[in-house]
Amino acid sequence: MADTLDISFTFQTKQTPSYWWLIMCGVLASYQFIFHAPDHPTGQSSYTYYRYNPPYTGDNEEIESCIGSFEDVSDEVRAERGSIVALFWQKENDGESMELDFGFTPEKEKERIGVLITVPGGQIRDVPIEKAHARLKDLFACT
Numbered sequence: 588m589a590d591t592l593d594i595s596f597t598f599q600t601k602q603t604p605s606y607w608w609l610i611m612c613g614v615l616a617s618y619q620f621i622f623h624a625p626d627h628p629t630g631q632s633s634y635t636y637y638r639y640n641p642p643y644t645g646d647n648e649e650i651e652s653c654i655g656s657f658e659d660v661s662d663e664v665r666a667e668r669g670s671i672v673a674l675f676w677q678k679e680n681d682g683e684s685m686e687l688d689f690g691f692t693p694e695k696e697k698e699r700i701g702v703l704i705t706v707p708g709g710q711i712r713d714v715p716i717e718k719a720h721a722r723l724k725d726l727f728a729c730t
Contacts, residue, residue: 604693620675634673
């Protein structure tokens with residue numbers, strides 16, 4: 588059995604990456620996924636960016652993992668220099684939290700955006716069936 592659940596899709600668009608970033612984060616928020624890790628200061632979470640430097644080949648990228656605010660991540664998206672993976676959290680009624688890794692990859696030259704949603708570890712597999720069902724329901728509803 589796999590350690591992660593991955594949901595990925597790509598769509599064509601003429602809109603800017605920041606337009607779609609805000610819409611998608613709004614959808615996540617409507618299912619109570621917020622950019623705030625339980626072990627970080629309020630409003631802070633982890634994210635990784637992959638900046639592609641000219642001449643924009645896969646061999647010429649800068650990768651850095653950071654802790655910052657939603658605004659910090661949004662600044663990276665607005666700069667349109669590469670991909671982002673940001674960690675969102677859903678606090679549940681019983682006080683537990685579920686992590687969701689949200690990958691966002693604009694491909695401006697091809698007018699498309701790739702999205703990868705990953706739920707790591709046993710957050711579906713290692714919980715009671717009722718909780719797994721509720722988590723999957725939210726995940727599939729927001730995709």
